[in-house]
Every structure is written in structure tokens, then in C-alpha cells.
Amino acid sequence: MTDADRGSTIGDAMRRAVRNLAEAGVGGADFDTRVLMADVLGIETSSLLARRERPIEPDAEERFTAYISRRRSGEPVHRILGKRGFYGHDFELSAGTLEPRPDTEIVVEMGIAFLRTVDRDRPLRVLDIGTGSGVIALSILVALPHTHAFGTDISEDALATARRNAKRLKVDARFETSVTDYAAGITGPLDLAISNPPYIATRDIAGLSSEVRDFDPKSALDGGEDGLKAYRAIAAQVRSVLADDGSVVVEIGIDQKDPVTRIFEACGFTLSDWRKDYGGIVRALRFSREEAPCDRFR
Ligand SMILES: C[S@@+](CC[C@H](N)C(=O)[O-])C[C@H]1O[C@@H](n2cnc3c(N)ncnc32)[C@H](O)[C@@H]1O
Known part of the structure; x- marks a missing residue:
């Protein structure tokens, strides 16, 4: 102009x-x-x-x-x-954070619905794996005051942004962060492990729109050769730190319901619930623990 x-x-x-x-x-x-x-x-x-x-x-x-x-x-x-509305709140974004998508609100809703069924005489404990700007963990903390959340990420920039968002939403006293590989080193018991992990197959990244490919961090998108790498790690890591009646809620990509379910079943989980996004695509899965331990993907 x-x-x-x-x-x-x-x-x-x-x-x-x-x-x-x-x-x-x-x-x-x-x-x-x-x-x-x-x-x-x-x-x-x-x-x-x-x-x-x-x-x-x-x-x-x-x-x-x-x-x-x-x-x-x-x-x-x-x-x-430098910000985006999500679940009724404004979240600051930074170079290390994914721009949160409306579909992820379904994952938050599923997590909150599950937590409302859990009865404890202590604060509920939630782990948000790959928290990015913190949208999932922080939306849960605002909705459920009797909850404490841990957010992990490999990006320190993302975690710093998540902490600023927590402060702005006045839930920082109930939010902790850790730079770690998915859930490595996290201790339980957790009532809910929740994640929107990277789930795009590496070869598909070049074909994404430039607004996604060029502006979202690659580490937030790249799910490895078949897009399922993060689910294998999460399924193997979280079972031992979940409470007996705890759940795992994960966001998935198109056509990932069956392969992701197989990964979690092999680690001693049962598919308990799933939800479609606004476009009719199965987007969120909830798994419960079974008795048998995970012996694969270690
Ligand atoms: C799809 S983004 C989701 C971000 C945020 N939870 C959301 O829904 O907007 C995936 C996140 O996982 C993080 N991530 C990627 N690999 C990871 C790993 N090995 N361990 C922990 N976090 C990882 C990325 O940095 C990114 O923040």
C-alpha cells in the first residue's frame, strides 16, 4: 500500500x-x-x-x-x-508452538468429561504430553479447579509460552512443565494422560498448505515414517504411571483410529470412547488400562 x-x-x-x-x-x-x-x-x-x-x-x-x-x-x-482463541480463552503463540486448531477442543472436552467421573480425595493429576502453547492442559485447569497439570515438550520455547499462558489464565500455581521426550521421567499416579502429538507422516509434510508447513514448527507436525511414532512412545511410557482407573486421551489424524488402537491395545489398554470432529472425522480416542502390562515398543 x-x-x-x-x-x-x-x-x-x-x-x-x-x-x-x-x-x-x-x-x-x-x-x-x-x-x-x-x-x-x-x-x-x-x-x-x-x-x-x-x-x-x-x-x-x-x-x-x-x-x-x-x-x-x-x-x-x-x-x-501472535495469539489464538481456544476453548474460550486467548493463548499466546510463539515460534516454538503449533497454532492450536479447533478440532483439539474435542480432545479437551473428552478429557474434561472423563475427569468429571473421577472421584479422589486429592487434586486430580493430568499430564499433557507435547503441550505446545499449553492449550489442552490450561483449558482443563480453568474448567476444573481441583486439578493439577504437568506439561511436557521438547521445545523450551513452547514451554516458556505455555507458562506465560498459565500465568495470564491465573492457573500457574497448578501447572508445571518439563522438557522431556513425551512422558519420559514423569511419575504417577496420573488420572489422565492427554496428548495432541505430532501425527503427520514425514513424507506428507511437503504436501501440507504453506500456512502449516512454513509456520508451524516441524517438530509439532512430524510423526515419523508412518505418523505413529509418538503413539508408540506414549503408549509404552504412560501405562506404568497411570492410576489403575486412569485414562489416556489422544488426538489422531485421518484414518489413524485402527492403527493407534492396535498400538495401545498391545500396551495393555482398551479403547473406551472416541469422538468425531466437526468434519465427521474420528479425532479423539480414550483408552483405559487393562491388567496386562505393556511388553512391546519399549
Ligand atoms: C501437534 S503439537 C500440539 C501442541 C498443543 N498440545 C496443541 O494441541 O496445540 C505437538 C507438540 O509435541 C511436541 N513434541 C514433539 N516431539 C516431542 C517429543 N519427543 N517429546 C515431547 N514433546 C514433543 C511439539 O514440540 C509440539 O509442541
Whole structure:
């Protein structure tokens, strides 16, 4: 956008931005423009219409122009904003965190539904494996005050972001983090181990949209040769630290229900429940412990 292009009102600036993004082939230009302008002005998108005839302040216009230019270059809206709404809360993002997806809210719901059935005379103990920005663990902590959560990750940057999110949501006193390989070194008894692990097969990563491939950390996506590497590690690691009546809830990718179930069954778990996402794809599985110990995948 040149100086000559700049609009004197909020509505003018937005119309130009929509044209600019549409010309560059950015899908959803109208929606993105509204989200970015609302953030610049510090208001809800629903308040934009009432303000469209107001003049836009020069510093707001400068920020908005920079946002639109980044969006035009392909950067996802929530990466530009540095935050994303999830389960009713705003979560800060950073270079080391995946941008959380709405489908993962189903995993959170499944975890919360299970925890509501657990009766203890001590705080419930939850392990969120590969916590990233902390969306799963922290959403559970906000919903269930009688709960303590541990978040693990291989990314220290992600864990630092998760801790800041915990502080902002005022649950930091009930949240601990550890840089570790999935659940290695975690001690029990845990009432719930929950995870949205990396589950894309390595060979499929090149075919992902550039907004995912170029902006989400590869370590958050890459599930190894068949996409199932993390499930093998998690199934083998968590059984011995789960309470007898504890559960494991995992997010899965398309067509992973059967192979992931086989992995957990081989480690002494039974598939107890599963849920579909908003697109009708089986997205979350819950496993309960059986008596026999895990003797594979060690
Ligand atoms: C799909 S992302 C999920 C992040 C977050 N839980 C969410 O749902 O938005 C997977 C996370 O697992 C972490 N991760 C990858 N390999 C790991 C490993 N070996 N041990 C622990 N965490 C790992 C990544 O850094 C990333 O934060």
C-alpha cells in the first residue's frame, strides 16, 4: 500500500486491504481484514461496522498496513496476531508452538468429561504430553479447579509460552512443565494422560498448505515414517504411571483410529470412547488400562 492508497476512514482502509489481499490470491480476505483491523483498534470484530466512518489514526493505519503486508506474504492471521482463541480463552503463540486448531477442543472436552467421573480425595493429576502453547492442559485447569497439570515438550520455547499462558489464565500455581521426550521421567499416579502429538507422516509434510508447513514448527507436525511414532512412545511410557482407573486421551489424524488402537491395545489398554470432529472425522480416542502390562515398543 502506498501513501496515496491510504484511506482516511477505517472503512476505506479495510476496503483497500480486502482488494489488496484478494489480488494476491489470499482466500478469506474479508474475514482476515476484519480480524486484523479489530486487533489493531483493540475492539471486537462485531464493533467494526459502527466505526467504519471514523478516521483511522496514523499509528493504527501503519500497524494495519504492516499486518496486511504480512498476510499478503502468506503468514497466517493468528501468527500475525501472535495469539489464538481456544476453548474460550486467548493463548499466546510463539515460534516454538503449533497454532492450536479447533478440532483439539474435542480432545479437551473428552478429557474434561472423563475427569468429571473421577472421584479422589486429592487434586486430580493430568499430564499433557507435547503441550505446545499449553492449550489442552490450561483449558482443563480453568474448567476444573481441583486439578493439577504437568506439561511436557521438547521445545523450551513452547514451554516458556505455555507458562506465560498459565500465568495470564491465573492457573500457574497448578501447572508445571518439563522438557522431556513425551512422558519420559514423569511419575504417577496420573488420572489422565492427554496428548495432541505430532501425527503427520514425514513424507506428507511437503504436501501440507504453506500456512502449516512454513509456520508451524516441524517438530509439532512430524510423526515419523508412518505418523505413529509418538503413539508408540506414549503408549509404552504412560501405562506404568497411570492410576489403575486412569485414562489416556489422544488426538489422531485421518484414518489413524485402527492403527493407534492396535498400538495401545498391545500396551495393555482398551479403547473406551472416541469422538468425531466437526468434519465427521474420528479425532479423539480414550483408552483405559487393562491388567496386562505393556511388553512391546519399549
Ligand atoms: C501437534 S503439537 C500440539 C501442541 C498443543 N498440545 C496443541 O494441541 O496445540 C505437538 C507438540 O509435541 C511436541 N513434541 C514433539 N516431539 C516431542 C517429543 N519427543 N517429546 C515431547 N514433546 C514433543 C511439539 O514440540 C509440539 O509442541
